[in-house]
Amino acid sequence: MAIIIARNLTKKFKELTAVDNISLEIEEGECFGLLGPNGAGKTSIIRMITAVSPVTHGDIWVMGKDLKRYPREVKAILGVIPQMDNLDEDLTVIQNLLTFARYFAIHKDVAYRRSLEILHLMKLEGKRDSRIEELSGGMKRRLLIGRGLINAPKIIILDEPSIGLDPQARHMVWQKLRELKAQGVTQLLCTQNMEEAARICDRVAIIHQGRIVDIDTPQGLVAKYMGSQIWEIDLVSVERDSIISELESRRLEFEEFSGIIHVFSTDNKLIEGLPGTARAATLEDVFFKLTGRSLVE
Amino acid sequence: MRPFSWRFLRIWQRNRDVFFRLWHSEGVGAIIEPILILLAFGMGMGAFINLEGGQRYIEFIAPGIIAAYAMFAASFECTYACYFRMEQQYTYDAILATPLNVEDVTAGEIFWGATRSFMTGCIILAIAAAFQLVPSPWALLIPLVVALSGVMFSSIALFYTSLAPSIYTFNFFFTLFITPMFLLSGVFFPLTGFPKIVQTLSWIAPLTPVAKLTRGLFQGEFHPEMLLSLGIIIFWSVVFFCITLVTMRRRLTK
Numbered sequence: 001m002a003i004i005i006a007r008n009l010t011k012k013f014k015e016l017t018a019v020d021n022i023s024l025e026i027e028e029g030e031c032f033g034l035l036g037p038n039g040a041g042k043t044s045i046i047r048m049i050t051a052v053s054p055v056t057h058g059d060i061w062v063m064g065k066d067l068k069r070y071p072r073e074v075k076a077i078l079g080v081i082p083q084m085d086n087l088d089e090d091l092t093v094i095q096n097l098l099t100f101a102r103y104f105a106i107h108k109d110v111a112y113r114r115s116l117e118i119l120h121l122m123k124l125e126g127k128r129d130s131r132i133e134e135l136s137g138g139m140k141r142r143l144l145i146g147r148g149l150i151n152a153p154k155i156i157i158l159d160e161p162s163i164g165l166d167p168q169a170r171h172m173v174w175q176k177l178r179e180l181k182a183q184g185v186t187q188l189l190c191t192q193n194m195e196e197a198a199r200i201c202d203r204v205a206i207i208h209q210g211r212i213v214d215i216d217t218p219q220g221l222v223a224k225y226m227g228s229q230i231w232e233i234d235l236v237s238v239e240r241d242s243i244i245s246e247l248e249s250r251r252l253e254f255e256e257f258s259g260i261i262h263v264f265s266t267d268n269k270l271i272e273g274l275p276g277t278a279r280a281a282t283l284e285d286v287f288f289k290l291t292g293r294s295l296v297e
Numbered sequence: 298m299r300p301f302s303w304r305f306l307r308i309w310q311r312n313r314d315v316f317f318r319l320w321h322s323e324g325v326g327a328i329i330e331p332i333l334i335l336l337a338f339g340m341g342m343g344a345f346i347n348l349e350g351g352q353r354y355i356e357f358i359a360p361g362i363i364a365a366y367a368m369f370a371a372s373f374e375c376t377y378a379c380y381f382r383m384e385q386q387y388t389y390d391a392i393l394a395t396p397l398n399v400e401d402v403t404a405g406e407i408f409w410g411a412t413r414s415f416m417t418g419c420i421i422l423a424i425a426a427a428f429q430l431v432p433s434p435w436a437l438l439i440p441l442v443v444a445l446s447g448v449m450f451s452s453i454a455l456f457y458t459s460l461a462p463s464i465y466t467f468n469f470f471f472t473l474f475i476t477p478m479f480l481l482s483g484v485f486f487p488l489t490g491f492p493k494i495v496q497t498l499s500w501i502a503p504l505t506p507v508a509k510l511t512r513g514l515f516q517g518e519f520h521p522e523m524l525l526s527l528g529i530i531i532f533w534s535v536v537f538f539c540i541t542l543v544t545m546r547r548r549l550t551k
Contacts, residue, residue, distance in 0.1 A: 013551070052393050054550060072396040080394035086387035090315040099314065103307050103395035151395075 003028040003155060003186050004049060009058035011044045011210075018044040020210035021058070026188055031181050033197045034190035035283075036207030037291050042190035043083070045207070046159055049188070050080050063154065076104060079153030079185075083160040085140050089132045093124060093143060096132070097150055104151040111150070118146040122176070138169030145176060156180065158189040162196055174200055194284040204283070208291040218283050225289050226281035231263035233276035243275070257293055298543050301400035308397070308405020309412070316413075327373075327413075331366040331421050335359060338485065339430075356432065359425045360439070360515035361484035364507040366421060367414035367443040368450045372475055374410040375454035376467045383458070389549055403545040407451040407538060414447025415440055433517025442514065442530075446507040449530055452537035453503065459544035478504040483512075503533050 002025035011019035019041040026032045034042045047053035049060055051071040060067040062074045088096050094115055101111030119125050122142040127135060135143065141161070148156055161177065162170040177200050181187060191197050197204050198218045206213040206221070214221065233243060236259065247254050247263065250270050254263045262285070265271055271278075316323055339355025346354040382388040389402055419440050425431050457470050481488075482504035488496050499505045506526030513523045 050394055052390075052550070072398065075394065076396045078394070082390065082394070084387060084390075086391040088311075088388055088391070089386055090319070091311075095314065095318075099311050100391075100395065102310060103304075103392060103397055105304075105307075105396070147391075 001028050002026060003063055004188065005059075005061045006045075006049065007059045009045065009048060009060065010056045011041070011048060011053065012056045017210055019048070022207075022210070022212050023058075024205060024212065024215065026186065028186055029181070029184050030202040031177070031187040031189070031200055033201035033204040034188070034207055035192070035194075035197050035204050035287060036190075037192065040207040040291070041210040042207055043159060044210075046157055046188070046190055050078055050157055051075050076151065077154055079148035079151060079156040081145050081148040081156060081158040081161060083163060085144060087132045087140060087143060087147070092129050092131060093135070094119070094128050096143065097147060100147050101150050106151065114150060114152070118149055121149075122146040123172075138165055138172070141165060141169065141173060142176075145173065149180075153185065155186045155188065158187065160191055160193075161189055162191075162193060170196075194282060194287060198283045206287065206290050213290045221286045222281050222283060225286045227264060228281060229278045230281050230285060231265065231271050231274065231276055231278050233261040233263065233274065235259045235261065238275050246274070298539055299398070299400050299546065301404035301542065302398075304397050304401040305404035305408060308392070308402055309409045312405070312409040313412075324416075327366075327370060327417060328420055331362050331417070332424055335362050335421070335425070353430075355428075356430050356515075357512075358485055359421075359430050360436075360511040361508050363418050363421045363425075363439060363443060363515075364446065364504060364511045365479050365482075365484045367418045367446055368475065368478070368504055368507070370413040370417040371410040371447045371450035372454045372471075374413045375406060375451045376458050376461075376470060377464070379406050379455060379458050380461060380464055380467070383549075384464070393549065399546045399549045400542050402549070403455065403542050404538075406455055407448060407541070410451030410454065411444050411447030414450065415444040418443030431515065433515065435514045435517040438514050439511050442507065442510050442527075445534065446503075446530055448538065449503055449507075449534040452534060452541050456537050456541040456544060459541060459548045478502045483508045500529070503530070506530050 004024075004026040006025075007023050009019055009022050010017065018039075022041075022045070034045060036042050044053065048055050049062070049067070051067055051074055055068065063077060065074050067074050088099060091099055097115035097118060098111050101115065106114070119128060122145065124139060124142060124146065127139060132140070132143075145158075145161070148158075158177075162173050165173065174196065177187060181200075187200075189196075189201070201218060203215060204218055204221060205215045214224075216224065235243075235256075243261065244256075247261070252263050252265050252270055254261055256262075261276075263271065263274070263276075335355065335358065339353075339358055343354030343358075348354060348357055392402060393399065422431070422436065422439055426436075454470070457467075461467065482499060482502050484504070488499055488505075491499070506529040510523050510526045510530070513519055
């Protein structure tokens, strides 16, 4: 059953169309990723689904509730974990959780019990009465995730959950997200981190210029657009023009960028004898193929 | 304009918790200054001033100081403090992802600003009473007037904040609006010394009716101008409260 349904969703800011008539359905219990470059419209989609940004056109239903008519009710069942740290710096760690619980009208005793559970889950027990500025970046992110769980949400929505974290902290965040998924919590996240998308998302939508280019499992996308492997030829060690004419004569599909040629072929016979090495195709290759290599400013 | 709900109380509670956590830095300064002004001007300068009817100068300025510092409390709270929460700490972004909406946040901030006015007014009044400066029991109504004025001043300040492009623009608010009011709304001297036109114009400044009302209650002397003053305070409160609900929604939803 689809837990979030978006139909013909459009978001316009004056002249700019940030989200252009997209539709998607997110199934209960899955982890769904929105993957796209800067300015693709990921955050605008998330802001509309979390009822903080008005929808220009289209409809959203969350757990069967029409978001336009019941924004408060929808917000009450969502756990939102923002990209930017907006913890309440005027309050201590536990006060952040308790104050947030009060915004959700959670009873004081329940809020206190749940706050202690969250501190335990996020390994922040020792920081209970610390001020926010005393926390490291990884701790702040864990507290942000914990804060998003205070209302025991059925759905959590995350904007770049692991951005700016060191590898240890990043893996801990991913582990927590996997644990939550095992408990049946649906997750919608937007990310630019291919590893993150490939590791934790069941399905991924590639977003480009406000539109959905494709939706599939990470493996499905790789298989569909890239095949199993990529042959890489580094132009430092070979002569460019001769290798290109060789590739053309073999009628191979290839792409050149930043001094490297990528050859897309699963047929080993065609590749035989070429200089270079094979590597497994990744979601990142799909991402570049579908959204281009040019920088987005 | 959309209505606010009872949930505004959550914002009020949040600010109360922060205030009582930081009261030593937030509260003390806000109390010491009016007391210093009251004593320095009231006793120091007052020794050289003869008022009509033999009234002591400190008794004259005490209700004015209550009105003026109630204004300052609400104005600082709903300018710098709110702007900081909105643009620096992103507190409102976090709150708007919960069942609260923009109107709840706006109303919560305004009523908290009014609470700060109320607290400031009560403390200065209590100190004036301790110095036996309060001639009339009607002065017990002053906290109510001050709370209502707090709604007015908070609404005006938050309205300005909702339009402020940067934190520096509050300099204009204070030097061109708050400070002139502090000096020219009858806090330190009666306006009767000014030409008629200035006296009439001073009614536009929202502090003038507040000072008139607190002074009347302080002395226990009633006159029809006080009813007019109350009407003006209610009028500005309603007008700016409603406008601010709209401008804050514009500012916070994109």
